[in-house]
């Protein structure tokens with residue numbers, strides 16, 4: 001009794017301090033999208049049929065990444081938007097060795113994405129093909145065929161593994177544009193009778209909203225077939241896309257045509273910068289906003305808001321995928337990826353990683369706010385694989401590289417990167433991953449499931 005009382009008093013004190021610090025942090029990083037999600041209010045009842053599914057993927061966002069982001073941004077006793085989802089489970093993420101059913105315990109984003117996109121396990125590097133290279137229909141393709149409106153949003157190149165698995169099928173994740181496909185995926189190359197590179201296939205699949213980086217691949221020329229000699233971007237326009245290359249163009253794009261956003265040659269710029277870890281650590285410090293970020297690029301939360309607005313309008317006015325005659329009243333499927341949580345883990349950049357995770361959490365807040373207005377929406381938040389960063393005792397010397405940050409609690413937090421002896425060559429890990437959901441049928445993520453079960457959860461939710 002006494003012990004409990006002491007703990008709860010202390011928790012309150014920490015919580016009050018955190019609230020003040022969190023406000024400061026929010027102001028520095030931009031307007032808070034939605035601080036008001038709480039206690040599951042507004043979530044639909046468990047058994048209803050959802051109309052919409054929003055899947056938010058923090059690439060490389062395991063429990064360690066969620067915890068360090070929480071500590072840094074809102075304090076140990078604070079709660080992120082992604083913490084408020086009422087149903088939580090864990091899923092296994094393992095891949096398969098190529099051509100076999102033998103587990104490869106540490107997955108990459110291509111095999112893991114293929115797992116929830118198609119319901120089938122595959123080998124590392126595979127983009128929605130099975131372990132023998134055979135194409136598999138994806139959740140987005142199936143949703144679109146059934147009349148749903150669809151969206152695919154990432155801070156990475158749109159050809160990067162996680163956005164690519166929804167709308168393309170190649171034997172290697174490296175086949176982002178026509179030139180790489182000729183060299184590395186000859187069976188997929190269009191001159192050999194294949195469906196073409198990831199870029200070309202995404203244009204053909206044509207989600208209603210496709211936003212991210214990777215413009216350099218869209219500027220490559222198609223080498224054979226109907227669009228030979230044209231750029232992939234030209235092909236996209238011929239497929240009906242309007243193209244935005246800045247945040248302003250994205251915001252101003254009219255609803256009449258599907259929207260392709262290509263906001264950077266490669267991945268989008270990082271939100272934050274900070275100390276580089278060393279073998280002996282760093283002084284404790286706060287992260288800084290990345291002053292070198294191109295201000296014409298949209299933030300993930302801005303892309304998410306535009307995607308939700310557009311998909312919501314399409315599915316309400318009957319002008320969506322099948323509904324030119326007004327008959328289409330289907331909802332939508334949207335995937336949103338915070339890609340550089342992973343990429344900055346690889347680079348051993350704690351502020352880069354946490355800044356991306358904070359921005360990702362803003363996108364989660366927008367999805368939850370949409371759900372409050374539209375309770376027949378299933379929102380799922382998860383990662384795709386474990387990663388390298390670990391919270392270790394401050395002052396300890398690890399086998400890897402450490403840096404110390406000052407958190408919202410005004411306390412030091414030391415993060416270690418030790419899955420490779422090369423500073424910027426850190427590796428994924430094979431741990432299970434948190435999967436959380438709210439809304440109708442959210443309970444399906446509870447317990448321990450397999451990553452491929454998420455495909456079934458989303459398919460059942462959309463009645464596919």
Ligand SMILES: [Zn+2]
Pocket residue numbers: 060109342343346428
């Ligand atoms: Zn990775």
